[in-house]
Amino acid sequence: MLFFLTDLLTLGCIxxxxxxxxxxxxxxxxxxxxxxxxxxxxxAYVAGVTTMGRPTVxxxxxxxxxxxxxxxxxxxxxxVASGLGVVIFLFTVRRLRMDYLAIVTVASAxxxxxxxxxxxxLFNGDTGIFGVPYITGNANLSTxxxxxxxxxxxxxxxxxxxxxxxxIFRSPYGRVLRGIREDEVITTxxxxxxxxxxxxxxxxxCFMAGVGGGLLIFYITAWSPAxxxxxxxxxxxxxxxxxxxxxxxxxxxxxxxxxEGILELVRFLPSFGDPAAAGAFRLLLVGVLLxxxxxxxxxxxxxxxxxxxxxxxARRLWGRLRPGVSQ
Amino acid sequence: xxxxTHAVGFGLVTASILALAAVAVNLQVGxxxxxxxxxxxxxxxxxxxxxxxxxxxxxxxxxVLLGGVxxxxxxxAANAFIFRPFMRRGVxxxxxxxxxxxxxxxxxxxxxxIWGANPLRFNGVSLGTAMTVGPFVLTPGALLMMGSALSxxxxxxxxxxxxxxxxxxxxxxxxxxLAQACGINCExxxxxxxxxxxxxxxxxxxxxSLQENNLNPxxxxxxxxxxxxxxxxxxxxxxxxxxxxxxxxxxxxxIAGAYVDAAYKTSIAFGIxxxxxxxxxxxxxxxxxxxx
Numbered sequence: 001m002l003f004f005l006t007d008l009l010t011l012g013c014i015x016x017x018x019x020x021x022x023x024x025x026x027x028x029x030x031x032x033x034x035x036x037x038x039x040x041x042x043x044a045y046v047a048g049v050t051t052m053g054r055p056t057v058x059x060x061x062x063x064x065x066x067x068x069x070x071x072x073x074x075x076x077x078x079x080v081a082s083g084l085g086v087v088i089f090l091f092t093v094r095r096l097r098m099d100y101l102a103i104v105t106v107a108s109a110x111x112x113x114x115x116x117x118x119x120x121x122l123f124n125g126d127t128g129i130f131g132v133p134y135i136t137g138n139a140n141l142s143t144x145x146x147x148x149x150x151x152x153x154x155x156x157x158x159x160x161x162x163x164x165x166x167x168i169f170r171s172p173y174g175r176v177l178r179g180i181r182e183d184e185v186i187t188t189x190x191x192x193x194x195x196x197x198x199x200x201x202x203x204x205x206c207f208m209a210g211v212g213g214g215l216l217i218f219y220i221t222a223w224s225p226a227x228x229x230x231x232x233x234x235x236x237x238x239x240x241x242x243x244x245x246x247x248x249x250x251x252x253x254x255x256x257x258x259x260e261g262i263l264e265l266v267r268f269l270p271s272f273g274d275p276a277a278a279g280a281f282r283l284l285l286v287g288v289l290l291x292x293x294x295x296x297x298x299x300x301x302x303x304x305x306x307x308x309x310x311x312x313x314a315r316r317l318w319g320r321l322r323p324g325v326s327q
Numbered sequence: 328x329x330x331x332t333h334a335v336g337f338g339l340v341t342a343s344i345l346a347l348a349a350v351a352v353n354l355q356v357g358x359x360x361x362x363x364x365x366x367x368x369x370x371x372x373x374x375x376x377x378x379x380x381x382x383x384x385x386x387x388x389x390x391v392l393l394g395g396v397x398x399x400x401x402x403x404a405a406n407a408f409i410f411r412p413f414m415r416r417g418v419x420x421x422x423x424x425x426x427x428x429x430x431x432x433x434x435x436x437x438x439x440x441i442w443g444a445n446p447l448r449f450n451g452v453s454l455g456t457a458m459t460v461g462p463f464v465l466t467p468g469a470l471l472m473m474g475s476a477l478s479x480x481x482x483x484x485x486x487x488x489x490x491x492x493x494x495x496x497x498x499x500x501x502x503x504x505l506a507q508a509c510g511i512n513c514e515x516x517x518x519x520x521x522x523x524x525x526x527x528x529x530x531x532x533x534x535x536s537l538q539e540n541n542l543n544p545x546x547x548x549x550x551x552x553x554x555x556x557x558x559x560x561x562x563x564x565x566x567x568x569x570x571x572x573x574x575x576x577x578x579x580x581x582i583a584g585a586y587v588d589a590a591y592k593t594s595i596a597f598g599i600x601x602x603x604x605x606x607x608x609x610x611x612x613x614x615x616x617x618x619x
Contacts, residue, residue: 115594294429
């Protein structure tokens with residue numbers, strides 16, 4: 001029972017990290033990136049191959065097979081994911097309108113998926129990488145204890161990322177991003193180069209996604225192309241829209257409820273013993289929920305809060321300056 | 328050389344299937360002005376309905392027809408219950424796109440729940456043994472597929488250019504407000520367009536599953552962005568452009584697949600889509616002011 005709870009919370013935290021990473025891109029800046037799970041996958045691969053050493057089972061290949069400590073693996077996962085993000089951004093996001101961007105991100109994610117699936121030198125092709133050691137370095141740990149350890153790490157990182165999101169959201173930079181999201185032309189007219197502002201938030205989002213992927217592979221200890229089919233990105237996107245895009249708590253809520261909660265809920269329905277049917281029913285529910293939310297509460301369960309820039313001090317100042325009111 | 332002509336032959340078959348799908352997307356985008364992300368799953372749905380009917384022992388052509396009608400009705404229902412309420416509220420295109428993602432989940436997972444995730448096959452339907460047709464090596468089934476695709480497209484051409492409905496469809500596609508002002512019932516035209524697109528879609532779905540000799544819940548989803556590529560290549564709102572786009576994409580993927588590696592066929596198609604969108608988003612034939 002305790003394991004069920006820690007497992008749920010750990011996966012919930014990791015999912016929330018992914019949705020938070022998408023939120024800074026789509027929620028804050030309106031970048032319609034429908035391939036976020038690719039960055040998660042790249043992060044997972046990088047974190048795996050840089051910490052687990054060379055393959056011991058014959059017939060498997062992956063590179064470079066370093067044995068770095070896990071935290072360096074996580075950082076590298078984020079760095080490589082954001083590096084890929086920069087390349088993709090400069091080629092696509094910078095040049096395309098948002099609806100075309102959705103198509104191009106899906107198509108480029110598919111090409112990268114296809115390349116990794118068929119080339120065995122880098123990430124062991126369609127077999128994938130497996131046998132990632134526990135981050136504690138102690139293999140005697142039980143699954144229950146290990147999930148507790150990862151939960152602690154994931155919760156701290158989630159907290160950090162939520163704090164970073166909050167800083168971005170409340171900063172003048174966040175305001176520029178919202179401006180671009182709402183009306184790119186006007187923001188450009190005010191002298192902001194929209195792609196330059198979007199580049200940073202895109203890179204930060206990719207970094208977070210890569211770290212989330214790294215945590216995921218440290219927890220489930222294996223990764224393969226079957227784990228990151230294009231539909232996963234669609235699920236992430238749905239989770240964000242249902243939770244409340246633009247609000248970091250909405251993103252966290254989406255990660256926990258939509259990605260993890262519905263999965264567990266479906267597991268308890270008696271008629272879905274077949275795991276494939278349970279998975280299908282989960283995504284079906286996500287689809288129904290997504291359309292219902294868009295229809296009846298388009299701002300999401302936890303909507304974006306508008307910051308009141310004219311707070312108390314500003315109002316006092318305005319009262320003093322208002323013409324016709326004598327002091 | 329023979330390898331090349333074989334690839335061209337396969338490319339023509341792929342192109343005829345793609346053309347049906349691309350024209351269907353084009354008709355729907357023309358009148359509604361947004362792309363339907365669930366479109367690939369409609370394709371799968373049509374193929375599954377046809378499979379159900381034909382596996383009950385009914386005539387194969389009847390099965391395809393019924394699959395078409397069912398997919399058409401699915402399109403009409405999707406329009407009436409999901410997309411039209413959004414469009415009436417005047418939401419952003421992004422919202423319609425996301426609603427399409429939701430619908431795609433519902434359709435695809437619904438198919439998985441009803442018919443299972445295991446791949447199926449059309450029993451008793453075979454494309455026949457390959458024979459030499461001019462420079463190409465094709466099966467009689469593939470020839471029949473190309474023939475029916477061509478005749479369907481021809482029928483559509485007659486419908487678009489010679490009937491009153493075709494005229495009102497073209498008018499709606501050009502400018503909804505103006506068409507409405509001229510007394511055209513645009514909502515009805517849009518519904519009928521979804522239905523027509525559904526029929527073409529289902530035929531394309533059956534063709535695709537016969538060609539791949541495989542019917543699974545992600546059949547259409549995997550093809551979705553290739554279809555979009557053909558549509559964009561031909562220019563939005565131009566059904567004839569979509570046919571040309573399908574021809575180009577079909578030929579390039581099959582020829583490249585023959586020389587590079589069959590595993591990269593889809594990637595090559597996606598590469599074309601990306602390059603096109605980056606450098607010529609308005610399509611090779613310029614469309615009449617139409618964008619997604």
